[in-house]
Amino acid sequence: MPEILQKYWHQRYNLWEYYDHDIHMTDDAWFGVTAEPIAREIAAEMAAKNEQRRHKPQVLIDLFAGAGGNTIQFALSGRWARVVGIERDGPTLACAQHNADVYGVSDRITWVHGDCFDFLHRLAHHPDTLDNNDGGDGGDDGTGRGRPFWGEGADELPLQRGFEVFASPPWGGVGYEGAEVFDLETVMQPYSLTEISAACRPMAHALFLPRNGDLAQLAALVPDSPDTKLDVVQYCIQGASKGLVAYYPAEDDTDHGEA
16 A cells, blocks of 8 residues: 555544445545545434425435445435435446445445536536436336436426535545645635535535635625524544535525524
8 A cells, every 4th residue: 555545544444434344445535535433424414404404305416426435324324315426537436336335325326427517517407318327227217218316306396405415525635734724715626615616506515625624715605694604513533623514505495594
């Protein structure tokens, strides 16, 4: 194993409880995978917020699935009828699919090999183009194309009622820790905080970001409403913060006490 990955190797049982059950990882995935206790807490928090909403989305979309750490925990929670995991790197996606098998949740996840921004654009404007040909397991309904990833009905609702989004853009590795405040608009290239949040709207979305991310930048994206509050949570292991999650409400939930 490369020396740069040694510290992540020593944390392997924090990253994956079932590591010894033949978990697969690429080198880059070691930097980006969410530690399992944190992924579990994030899934529980998103499920709890979902329950507080007047309209409870039944499909959760993980925009940057990586090796599957968060996607698997969302599926294990049992809260969503379908979890969609998007990953543009083929070898990493193969790891995620294998790891979902290890955790016994393959039947609850639809994997998409592609670009998450393209997926969101198609979901918003051309949902009929999203079917099992994108890598899902929807099967064919006899009409010449596959059924939608999420089953029947979700795409007939407004986006913010049928779907919600989790995004953990690639910021891991050894370079980000030196900054006192992490500029979320420039350092996550080729992505930016504003671009990701805008692509997720009007759906509720949770963004997993560096622990030293600029809170002012996060607050600037909150809808301009006196009733809307941004919920930011630091997630720690043994007292050490591993990252923060900013929870943005769905746009039609902002007047219902959603934070």
